[in-house]
Amino acid sequence: MKQQIFTIIAFCLAPVLNAQQPPVIKLTAEKLHARVREWPYPVNGITVPTDAPALTWPATNGAGGVLPMESGSAVPADPNIGKVRYQVLLATDKNFSSGLIKSQEQAWAVYPLHQALKPGHWYWKYGYAIKNSSKWTWSPVYDFVVAAKSAGIKPSPSVREVLQRNEGAHPHLWNLHTGRETFYKNNRENPEAKKFIAVAEKLMKEPLPDESPVRRIDTVGKKGKELDGLMDRMYHDFGDRVGNPVRNLCIAYYLTKDKRFIEDAKRRALNLLAMDPDKNWATRSDFNNGAVLEALGWFYDLGYDFISPGEKELFKKVMVKRAKQIYSDLPNRFELHLCDNHVWQITLRNLAIGTVALLGEVPEAKEWFTYMYEVWSARFPVLGTTDGGWHESNGYFLVSFRSIIYLSQLFGDFSGVDYFQMPWMQNLPYYLLYSFPPSGTSTAYGDQWEDLRKGITAGYGLFADALTYKLNNPYLNWYVQEIKRAHPEFFKKTDDYLFFRLLNYKPYRSLKTASPLDLPRSRTFADIGLAAMTEDLTKVGNTICSYLISNPFGSSGHGHAGQNAFTINYKGKTLLGASGYYSQFSDRHNLLDYRNTRAYSTILADSLSQKIGEEGYGWMPRSISGKEIQYALGDASNAYGDIKSAFWLDRFKQINVKPDRTNGFGDPGVTRYRRHMLQLSGGYILLYDELEAKQAIKWTTQFHAPFYTIVADKTDNVNRQNFAVETDLGNMNASVFAAASLQMTVHHRFAEPAVNWMKLTDGNKLRQYTDQWHAGITSPPAKKFRFFTIIQIHEGKTEIVKTVNSENGLTELQVGAWKMKVQLDGNKPAVLQVMGSHSFFNYGNTPVAFGGGQLTPKIPGSSMLLEMQGNKVVRQEVVDDVPDVVKYDKQ
Template identity: 25%
Template sequence: MGKLFEPVSGLLTVPYEPNEKSELKENPPRFTWMPAKPEDDRYLLQISSSSEFEADSTEQVGPLPFNFYTPDHVFEPGTYYWRYALAEEAGAAAQFCWSEVRSFVVPEHLPSTPLPTRETRYADTDVAHPRLWLQPGRVEALRERIRKDAAVCGWDVFYEKSVRPWMEKKLIPEPERYPDNKRVAKLWRKMYMDCQETLYAIRHLSVAGVLLEDADILEQAKRWLLHVVSWDPGGTTSRDYNDEAAFRIAGAVAWGYDWLHGILSEEERAAVRANLLIRTEQVAHHVIDRSRIHRVPYDSHAVRSLSSVLVPACIAMLHEEPKAREWLDYALEYYACLYSPWGGQDGGWAEGPMYWTTGLAYLIDALNLIRQYVDIDLFKRPFFTRTGDFPLYVNSPGTVRASFGDQSSLGEPPSLKTAYNIRQFAGLTGNGLYQWYYEQVKEQDKDADTKFYNYGWWDFRFDDLLYNHDYPAVQPVVPVPESIEPVKWFRDVGWVAFHRRMDDPDEHIQLLVKSSPYGSLSHSHGDQNGFLLHAYGEPLAIDSGYYIAFGSTMHRNWRRQTISKNGLLIDGKGQYAGTDKVLCKEACGLVEEVLSKPGFASVRMNATSAYRETVPYLKRYVREVHWLDDSYAVIVDSVDLDRPGRVSWLMHTLHQMELKGQVFRVVGTKAEMEGRFVYVSSGDMTLSQHDQFTDVDPSEYEGLPSQWHLRAETKETQSHRIVTLLVPMKKGDDKFVSYFIDDQDHGIHLYFTNEKGTTRMIEVPKAY
């Protein structure tokens, strides 16, 4: 019998977990391993309290269709062992070729998050329709409430703004192909919006028609649904031609089939269900057989398609199409075990707050559908109980250009869509800080529907209807020092946020730094060890550039690259941020330490690996950021090379800077900042600035305001120590922080004194 193939887990693949180094955060543990065959792999899994796997202390499950598993019961605290084998090696137990044995410890008092078995999880689900959001009994209950009060749950607003318009609008024609089948941004956006509006029309008319028992609305909903079913499922709205269009049309057909089931003829039901089955299978085939996110989880669109397509479509077809159960099982098991590939127990999201918003928008919808119909509450997992912290701390209300990653809302405050997401977690957890966030952003964002990144994803009236019906009101909690963490470390993604007075935009200071294990993968950028500073209502050290389009020259050559970040170039070269996913993941950073005490907070980050591909002679690059007395920052950069080289210290801002000697000053409309290089081991820096976007097609930013880019360059040497003082202030305050240097020993001791007479010392090793 051949040995079981046990490949080493790579940078982009699932790990072998749990193991002796695992720190479990929920009970039961989640089991993942690398596949033992390229396809048709099925497994037996053994879990035991005995390292010898004695029969009376061993649980065996299987055959399992995939290389991941969530048990249906919690484990008693203690030490356990596990192993797996290919299930096809049928026969006596002794004939199985088992994997390496791994151990793990289950501590006490973990959240209980088991997943019911495949055999039992749908036992109590209703075979009647509708199933998406409301089941028949709950439909009647809401119908009665609407009869008594048209404003209940925001119904009146939903009806006027999200239902009535679709009674009059013309049917949207099937999108046309791109010229020569080559994607054109303008036509892509039109197709995207046409399909989104089609989803709105079918979903809202169907729900309203059923709840009101209105024959005219139902007839219009049916007209829209049958019109869309006439479109070619292998054409322009297929998954392989335009996945964003496919997601929306599959969702539209799912809602229409489910809610209009009672008024469709048998022939019409069969036609709609057949269309939905084809569209769902396209997505399922890509996710499971091609993208294989259970092996390589870092496919943003594939993961999102579980929420946008597989969950609603499979719930709508459950008990009617056998494959629907198979695909729904896959989605539930993925959410219970592998989600989220972009963050961990701290609730972070490596791709940044805008992709947290889009990813979680669909996920929230899907998990609510599962919760209501299947009665499985995946929101109890630790990630979901904490992930509302991510936008709260890294995309705070009122901040602009002060967060990392791709952002279609770049240059604007947090979107209303982000606020609606965090409100959901307020309803789930009772966290009043999340409710405060929602109320602040909603108050500021008065014209949300005019923005593509809002209207193109959500209808807020429909969201209000569902949320107000399903969740209780939560009282807001203002983020004063007693209720908020002054330093927030998202260990899972390597982001650290420092805050002062988040409760008051005119007094708020946010300093955000990043050194992420995800590197520049997916929607992340080459910005390890980078920083951003927003103070007194204005961005001062910004995430520069414009969001033109994904894949534009602005995106590829500027936004993703280190040259656009508040970071370092070494001999003119930044971190790897190209198209090779392996190299992007390897170009990672690490937050080594975070300290916090009254008056002093600091983070130490290591981005050496981020330059390995581009600057192979870099031995070490560590950046320390010290946030002192809630009012100023000291940044210490230590760069050691195998040969002499120059370091360029970069910073970007919206305003032309005043440069003088070793000082640069940003003067904005509400705030200003003085930056000063207080110690540079190689001698004085050479400072310059410009307002160009290097290697970007000028037509992409024609007519847009200039941004200014500081470049401070060292002399050539093998080791560099750069200490930078940043003092933000309200415009016109003209305050400064005094300093002096003591270098009598083998280190450099720098002393800083603020306007209140408080002195802080920072030690910097000398460069030899």
């Protein structure tokens, strides 16, 4: 035999294969992200990833911690959050005598540095005092290190510089004071501008809106939480419906200089001034109140020259009242919240636009703007870090799109910082491409994931298109090009991003595209715990995409208790994934099924769900992308136990449900749950689960087919269970193996029925919550257990999975051209080997024979992929690597 040449290529970070690093890392923190900041950052001498970090610390009300209230919550705001002020000291020595940086006194618990720190050791502390008191209480001294390599994007300027640079006459927004003529001339021949002007002409003929419900719902006999929910539903989107016309008419005026548009905008804005949230539900909710504030801000700023002195006073009175309703509960709370969704999604944008319109007009506006700019500088992107991902997944990601686009533009206009150059923004195109391919569907995870079941939506297409105006990414351009080709109807109407396109319009814009065939077939977003595996990103509508989710954020916000859950999409449809329906944030179906582990294709431990809350987290220790084999490892060892989050315990209390064993919650004593997932070329998905608990418990591996039917198949082997998914797309079946007898239950019942009590609709049609199919395969009680699952998806018939050999738990299997060796006995060292004609995957310490030679892992316990490329063996080997929150945010 011709002698083979062995080439080793490292595809991972240098520290990953450090011989002194253990291959397996066990995280012991109760949570990685706190719902409300519980510890200071940065501390413990960590080397920060940037030379201009943001310092943050737990809030206080002067007597203790601040209550974790959030917008829209039934938990009342802490009445004492506004009674303290803070100050920060930062220096290069512990005595704060060298290189001292001293903050102004402030009402919020975050301090973004607007200057690059020189490399070296830095020390800091914060103090607080009650208002009107001179007594300061100081924290311990904390320390961190700035490395020379930490130098990155130029820091944002101080808020003082920003305000000085933007003082002057109206309009303040969108650089239109100096750029209005450029905006006018640049769009004179813009086809979109002409189309928009024609729409504005029609808009002027529409009658003024009154405060009638957007939709009628019978509320007779309803009370409490149900009545509030139905009233909110009746007026949902009212603010946008009455506010957007004001915005659009202002834009039309700046496009044409035709006073008719601004005069009609004024007529409509004056109508909004008369709407009183204290007397009518129409503009009472945080979303509707914010939308009206934003609309008034658009007109007050862009139509300032058309308002009389008396009218200006009325505008300021109403706008200040509405702005205070948003702002009053923010400082000393919102900046510390993991993600107060309503504010980040919508009302922060509303408040920012309203505030900028009032700068120089009312004294409070300067404080409001300062606060928002500081929080934006310190926290954006709030549900991601650098990898481009979004913790709550794609169902609710789209609710944040407008704010991501317009606040990045607004704060960029004011500061001169291009926020679209942030690492997270630069990686965002890859998250879109892998998690929601243009001809496929998305990950089945998080609130409203099922709304994306039919494939790419106009919201995603328009958001991605808007990003192309700021990001020079050929793969993003390809992504948008493909959506436009398949769905030209998405781009024919006016939409929320039209003004952004007008602001950034270039008549002769040329976008280079690149096929994602150039990219790896899989990509892991470790900061949000998502591994995406594909066969061909250019042909997702005909091939397989699979996903493994293990989320460091836990089931916070719109996230779910689905750690180590998987999704399999085929030909743009979800075959296996999650189940259930989103009707309301925390009703019975949501807490007992949809948000619960019961709804996910992962493991129930002793029939108990993972923890709902930040404490129920997972993470993605390993991943490898190959030609024929894609691999990821999720760790959900910390996901199980009693619910501890005060926020979620309150949600259970609100619906009179106890999160106890009767309702599927409690501590099963899980100490290890690591799921290895591989996608093999030819239509195969493998799962290898390593499970351990403090005592013997039952383990149930779950599979959900939300849009198809599961049918149990017969088996002669009690240690193996088979089922098929009946689809119109081809053939799919699964075989689950273990070293002990297994029991399978296939059914189409929810643990808690799904009821559309909120009267949600798709268009004018009431949503129907139909039954969905589920399979659960349960072990006998065991302290240590293993499942091995083979899933096949083919257009034609699936193959027979042959058992070649089985001895002492070490089982050899063959399906198609793939051979597998797996240790099923949980009391023996784990082994997983997968062998193809050109690829070999190895996990464990079993000898490896490949490419005409013998290979051993560099570190025992690693995951290793070997591939033949010509006459060379390309080797990728990884051990555990932690997400950024563990590397940098050490408690």
